[in-house]
Amino acid sequence: MSSTYFATVARGLEEIAAKELKSLGAKAVKPDFAGVHFHGNKELFYRVNLWSRIIFRILVPIKEIKSCNATQLYKNVYKIDWSKYLQPHQTFLVNCTGSNQNLNHTHFTALQIKNAIVNQQKRRFNTRSNIDIKNPDIIINAHINDNHCLLSLDSSGRSLHRRGYRSAMGLAPLKETLAAALLDMANWDGNIPFLDPMCGSGVLPIEAALKGLNIAPGLYRNKFSFQNWLDFDSTIYSKIVEEAKNKQLARLKAPIFGRDKDRDVIGQASINITACGLDKDIKLNQVQLEKIEAPADRGIIICNPPYGKRIGSSEQLATLYKLLGDVLKQRFKGWNAYILTANKELSQQIGLRTSRRIPVYNGSLPCTLLKYELY
Structure with missing residues (x-):
């Protein structure tokens, strides 16, 4: 089954990232500002995370909701069934970008989303997930644009530019x-x-x-965030890793x-x-x-x-x-x-x-x- 994804990239590298995505087998590739939309199945999605040399992170959209103000944002986040993406024993983090007239502070916006999620968990399970800002199991990305908020799962976790090999850095390191x-x-x-x-x-x-x-850059990473997801397919992922090594x-x-x-x-x-x-x-x-x-x-x-x-x-x-x-x-x-x-x-x-x-x-x-x- 094909799904829609969004790859975030550095400004100006959208066309190069689009070319790379096509070479990896992505479909319906469409560059946007600081990112590229594309389609593919789960195997393609894993492969892009492992092989991309240009992309920062791969986001998987969950839902776009109305968010004119904090109250509306909270209510609409609460309506989403978060048990599909997050279990109470898992830690999580909300990252927010963008703003509108009433939601103009990313930390406050992220807090509203977090509160809606944990309050739903407490009502349904009588327990809740903890926040982990350093190494969360699940990362939720929220982007405010006008009066809408696009909620996505961040599949990559730590930015893909952090290959894992660079411990020593110069004065002005190139990403x-x-x-x-x-x-x-x-x-x-x-x-x-x-x-x-x-x-x-x-x-x-x-x-x-x-x-x-x-060499696939992702081979140097210990883990991707998608490996913590409820629908993670270890068989498909192991196959892709083995192919990359070969x-x-x-x-x-x-x-x-x-x-x-x-x-x-x-x-x-x-x-x-x-x-x-x-x-x-x-x-x-x-x-x-x-x-x-x-x-x-x-x-x-x-x-x-x-x-x-x-x-x-x-x-x-x-x-x-x-x-x-x-x-x-x-x-x-x-x-x-x-x-x-x-x-x-x-x-x-x-x-x-x-x-x-x-x-x-x-x-x-x-x-x-x-x-x-x-x-």
Whole structure:
């Protein structure tokens, strides 16, 4: 039986996420703001959680109800049979987004929904579920839009961008989902060498290795929230996990390199790379930018240098960007380079002509992914 789902994604990645969903077998795929609607059966729904590299979480709509004010919201939430989704021995959490004139505080709105659910439980079972804000069994998502509230079950639990491998983080870490999206934007398919000359805590090389080895990111997670659901089918899920393990490649088709000038940062990257068992697949070295050499006669560079918004100042970074441009021009003939930046003035210091400019958001920060073809 086909059901309707909603995948939440970072702003600007809707089309890339839609393409990924189609590749996984989703039907009726329709991008929306910061998300994608799609249809599929339970097997597809489990597979998307396990395999998606771009999506934050998968929501399963329960019901849309009228919610002009707190009283109406409470009454309509109370009318839903919550025993289909939540048992009194299970913990739960309500996450709320959106607002209207009378429901303009997400914490208050979530509290009203919680009260309606536990009061129904107390009436029916003479006991109730407890709230757990850290590790709930069931997560209920509520989105207020105008005078309606869409209630959904959050199937993913912890956001899918948290793969489970990254314990060490740099000063301005790139989300795993954005790193994976940059690889897609650059059309990197694992068949040519990959290099990040400013790899920080190693997210881009790690995501490249996961893609190159065809490893499902969800395999690093201990559990998904849907595994606590009353209709969870362990047989279907075990089958999908086994299929994913069998699809992994034994070795990369092309090497992956990570470089950074900072010894401590390279140490962080090494911890993360080891955590996901990729220490034999990613060639990591501490190297000053000015001393970096091309490790092959062709390949692709993707990097996320500081751009003055979070680390450093524009004045200090101008020299860095000029040096980056010089290194690319002098030592990487035959390569393509992609540089993510939010600072137009700094990007001009690179001194190379772009062949493509792709708008993208890093969190709420508007950025551009600049492509340089190096001849």
